[in-house]
Amino acid sequence: MKIIILFGTESGNAELLADEVAEAIGNRFPVVKHDMSETDPMELSPGDFHLVICSTHGEGVLPSGAVPFAAALDRDPPDLRGLRYAMFGLGDHSYDHYARGSEIIDEHLRAAGAERVGLYGRYDASSQDDPVQLACEWAFAVLNEAGHLIGENA
Numbered sequence: 558m559k560i561i562i563l564f565g566t567e568s569g570n571a572e573l574l575a576d577e578v579a580e581a582i583g584n585r586f587p588v589v590k591h592d593m594s595e596t597d598p599m600e601l602s603p604g605d606f607h608l609v610i611c612s613t614h615g616e617g618v619l620p621s622g623a624v625p626f627a628a629a630l631d632r633d634p635p636d637l638r639g640l641r642y643a644m645f646g647l648g649d650h651s652y653d654h655y656a657r658g659s660e661i662i663d664e665h666l667r668a669a670g671a672e673r674v675g676l677y678g679r680y681d682a683s684s685q686d687d688p689v690q691l692a693c694e695w696a697f698a699v700l701n702e703a704g705h706l707i708g709e710n711a
């Protein structure tokens with residue numbers, strides 16, 4: 558089973574975290590990074606485990622890189638039963654709809670039958686937290702928890 562890191566971004570932070578997580582977990586799991594802006598939801602496979610990383614823009618809306626992906630899930634939802642994923646949202650608590658972009662993707666994936674597992678990770682840009690550390694800790698926690706589903710070095 559591969560780990561797919563699927564990111565949705567406006568200005569690159571979610572992609573940077575996807576790169577860091579890929580590097581951190583890459584010696585334990587086969588990892589592939591996918592940009593939502595270039596991903597057709599029909600390509601998602603229940604045979605892979607997905608780490609989804611998505612930011613928020615505007616007033617609690619999706620980053621532009623996630624808009625076509627969400628629209629395709631809405632328009633023509635694939636059957637994603639059996640697909641498991643974990644979610645990490647980037648946001649800023651000083652906005653009204655904290656990390657809402659990730660929740661929108663989460664709702665679309667669950668509506669299509671996918672199952673979210675493990676911790677729901679979040680990074681608040683108005684905090685002093687280190688986003689790379691938070692994202693890597695989240696990924697390791699999720700993968701340890703879901704290890705029986707994935708199988709290391711699969």
Ligand SMILES: Cc1cc2nc3c(=O)[nH]c(=O)nc-3n(C[C@H](O)[C@H](O)[C@H](O)COP(=O)(O)O)c2cc1C
Nearest residue numbers: 566567568569570571612613617648649652655656
């Ligand atoms: C114009 C703008 C609007 C934003 N709106 C929100 C928002 O409504 N809710 C939220 O939680 N974060 C919001 N953010 C914070 C971003 O989600 C945060 O900066 C994130 O790290 C951006 O990641 P990205 O570069 O991957 O898009 C906003 C940021 C900008 C610049």
